[in-house]
Amino acid sequence: MALEHAILVSLLEQPGSGYELARRFDRSIGRFWTATHQQIYRVLRRMEADGWIAAEEVAQDGRPDKKVYSAAEPGRVALAGWLREPVEPETVRHELAVKIRAAAFDDPGALISEVERHRESHAALLARYLHGEQRDFPDLSALDARQDLQHVVLRGGIEYERMTLAWLDDVLTTLRRLADEGRGQDLDDRV
Amino acid sequence: MALEHAILVSLLEQPGSGYELARRFDRSIGRFWTATHQQIYRVLRRMEADGWIAAEEVAQDGRPDKKVYSAAEPGRVALAGWLREPVEPETVRHELAVKIRAAAFDDPGALISEVERHRESHAALLARYLHGEQRDFPDLSALDARQDLQHVVLRGGIEYERMTLAWLDDVLTTLRRLADEGRGQDLDDRV
DNA sequence: ATTGCCTATGCAACTCGTTGCATAGGAGGA
């Protein structure tokens, strides 16, 4: 489990409350590590008990009080140790790929609108990434180490979305061809 | 949860026992859907109880008996229904990306060997994909619907690995530059 | 002979992740 470490990185980059972390996880960080507010609150309490992070109650006007967390030295040490451990293999769950193979036993045409929706959301995400790059990294020749590393991760996201868009176009072409060929006859007759 | 559906697709493509499924999930299918034998056995029993699949005891010589499962009509109907449901958003867990951002608060050089190992394993996987493509799809002009769909998923895997390799090279260049720049001074002094 | 690995299935305990719900004040619109 590395939710602790993702939270630590986020708090090192910028202290914040559980609620703020949950929103970060919905936005930038959530692109490579998702978490709900429930997970975050639970892990924050554990991390505070372990001394990894320090909490400070902050009163707000017009809003409920919040507990602002920041990374403590033991947390930083734990993060450095984790950095040196080998990454465990990622558990992949690519539902769309399963559906594409499943389409062979049903109607390939039934998947087209679904893949199109997918394509639109990836196109929107790519646009958001590119916009964020313009905003956060206007001058690529003047980045410090932290920004360099943030930017190389962002470049990964951008390239992933570009690749995915091209692949989804490939998938759509294939599905449309099969839906055309299969019109008027049972798919099983040809398999 | 879509493990049921991944298993159904696999059984439609080829009937098999729990053990055989577990091995398929370690190989081809496991590239876009992972599962341990424990999950598979549990889900198989539930699916059999629900009538989605049928089991047949098969005696073997020199080996323990096995239960060979095959997809039943209710399972096929359930799969067709699932195909028409919208895919739930994928939960991404990109541990390496977290580590790269974490490196800003420690020594970027400490990550280099880890990223190199990663790069090697992706290069090996790409080679395996390309080899499998040669073996399973020797004549791209003579594919049936099922093979067409299997191939478009494989193309996605190939493109993903190519993109990942290029990105990891980008990451390595960045890490090596930062490790060079940071030599002899504390990283924090520059951040 | 013993050790270790492979096939094949399964139990039990645990942790992680998800979902529904609860509280509670403030802002904004119908």
Add this chain to the structure above:
DNA sequence: TCCTCCTATGCAACGAGTTGCATAGGCAAT
């Protein structure tokens, strides 16, 4: 005025996923 949404935190229950272990016969190598 009521309804809904937003901030902010949290409990409880459930389902999914992981880990360790167990059984049990056969094969191959030391």
